[in-house]
Amino acid sequence: MQVLIFIFLLVSYLLSVTGNLTIIILTLVDSRLKTATYFFLKHFSFLETLFTTVCIPRFLHSLSTGDKTISYNTVIFFLLGIMSYDHYMAICKPLLYATIMNSRVCGRLVICCWIAGWLVIFPSLCLGLNMEFCDYNVIDHFLCDASPMLKISCSDTRFIEQLVVALAVLTNFGTFLCVVLSYIYTIKTIIKFPSAQQKMKAFSTCFSHMIVVSITYGNCIFIYVKPSAKDEVAINKDVGVY
Template structure:
């Protein structure tokens, strides 16, 4: 069977019509909240001068990645549920795999970069503006994207040569690497090993950077003489630590927990949470725990309310 003529069938999460309706409603609202929340953060950072620092520049890019990642997975699944059409072409499947992994891997490197930013802000506050200048920040962002791109290209290029001759049914709600490899009639051992190496390298490199940054941060903060200073320093890192815990915790459940590999339903459930719930929660985590973002949001709401009142009077 030639690859360009293949049409895959995505099994989705369930065949129960009532459950499909509930899943559609849940995913639709989580997707809309995720998009609205992350777009709000992006627009706030664009429009408020006091948020134009390295920390918020990285947060802006992180929000863009969250929107991109959930958009690569969820809208297609919503279309499949609403129309009942479970098919996806080979080309569309490859594109979906490429972008979901590109956005996901880039997100890990960006989280590591954000932890380094917090390390510089707390451990080297006098040199923060000099070290984390605009040129450095832009180069770090470009490096994150290039790292994601170069990590995904080798296994993806090998995967393009896979043959599918027995089954075209993918046991997932979107095109993911492992379910696609499971239905291939080609020898996938090399690709599986390469994916494992890439995943482990990405996880270890970024995780070590995060852990080392926070070890130095904790050591520095504990040396502060004032309890108020310690509280303020930890509060600037709390949102990032929560997001890191959610992201790495989800990754561990899918790729490291031994039973997870044997339980397809479990993997699909965790993937659903990663692609829908996490991108929705992150804007709330950052806005509710960050005074400057909350202030910017309140100012924007007041301006919009004032403009609406002026228009009504006219």
Template sequence: MRNGTVTSFILLGLTDDLQLQVLIFVFVFLTYILSVAGNLTIITLTFVDSHLRTPMYFFLKNFSFLEISFTSACIPRYLYNIATGDKVITYNACMSQVFFTDICGATEFFLLATMSYDCYVAICKPLHYVTIVSSRVCRILIICSWMAGFCVIIPLLSLCLNLEFCDSNVLDHFACDAFRLVKISCSDTWIIEQTVIVCAVLTLNMTLTCVVLSYGSIIRTIFRFPSVQQRKKALSTCSSHMIVVSITYGTCFFIYMNPTAKEEVTINKVVSLLISSVSPTLNPFIYTLRNNQVKKAFKDSFKRFISLSTK
């Protein structure tokens, strides 16, 4: 069996226990619905409320779009697999899934670094914020984040498309994953393994360096504020983003720093599912529950909707 004849892969999922599959289906379905609804709400509010048409919410809108795209690339297919019992995915669909999940994941890291820079300018250079983070600069930063994501993923995807499969087409995962494809391939995978390491290290190091430098400067600036009220206000501006950054980088490092191969197979699948379903669900709540401006925009929009529907 080679990739010229492989037309499909078999996704084993998380478990073969039917009762546990029902629980997983309900949990993943609910988190997916909440994730899409929550992130769509943020996107809608940034369009309809004039108070949210600022650089910070422009980046947040794009981040919400990325979260919807990321979770939609793999979760609906997994729900279909559980509901129908059909674990087969075509070769083209599998490679498409690898591309979309990886491009959204990589771009998300660069966007988080961009949002950290936005927080840095807002706290450390408030008088020059409007001129430094202009609408044109915001668009350029978003385009650069996507281009950086493409530059990271395209070499990896090109190598994945050249993999040959001789013994098995069974993937021990709930979604198509580049690491699982490499494991079942009979090709010489040294080059692709090194490419994965280089791309991952570059992405994480570059973006994490930007995040650490930004928040290092933010914390130093906040401690120089004379009043406690100013410090609280400054911290509330970036606290939501700091929580999201901690969750994203924390789970990522947890996956790649597993000590044993046995744990890697079991725990990493669960953590990957949490990243794909729970994390995109938490982000809208983190940003809205800790942000009075977003809560006010939601209440105003809801009141306008009620008043229009009653007329």
């Protein structure tokens, strides 16, 4: 079973990295892909490559060697919110799109996403580094996520749990609200299009992004937005892999 899991994860990881790097390269070399949509997609692909590279190779190493030691040493939501706003501008304000979503504005939006992502995780990270773990150091997870780390700590983790939930609510629901509002106005505009072909083209532009939004927000709300970060770690582990 471990061999099958190793092969499946390895192939999935290689396909993910190859696909994301291809997107990044194409947006850099193809002059037709210099719009704001592909600019945000390039950063999203870069972030996805970093995220999978942090988690999957470590898991593959554990499967192949049996060494399960992990050393103890959210940008994505803000990018999803910005990308939904970009779709809204492209469909609802096509005449103003090129003027409003210029390269300077796009650059500033992406920088704000990266800074906001770091600011969200920094307080919990600093507090987590000061937790005590006594004698037990085995976590019920594939990576050093917040819930399994809090579960084995012998420190008082109530404040960290509350902080994690508060930041998760602020980040997830704040950016999710931006996504929902953007798509409400976008869908209203698409419905008013005169031809079915125009409607289909507009919906196809947003469909892939909506799938990513549903999976990402669904998983993270399930894992982080709840009263206790220590509860249901086993279920969180399965959802985290998904």
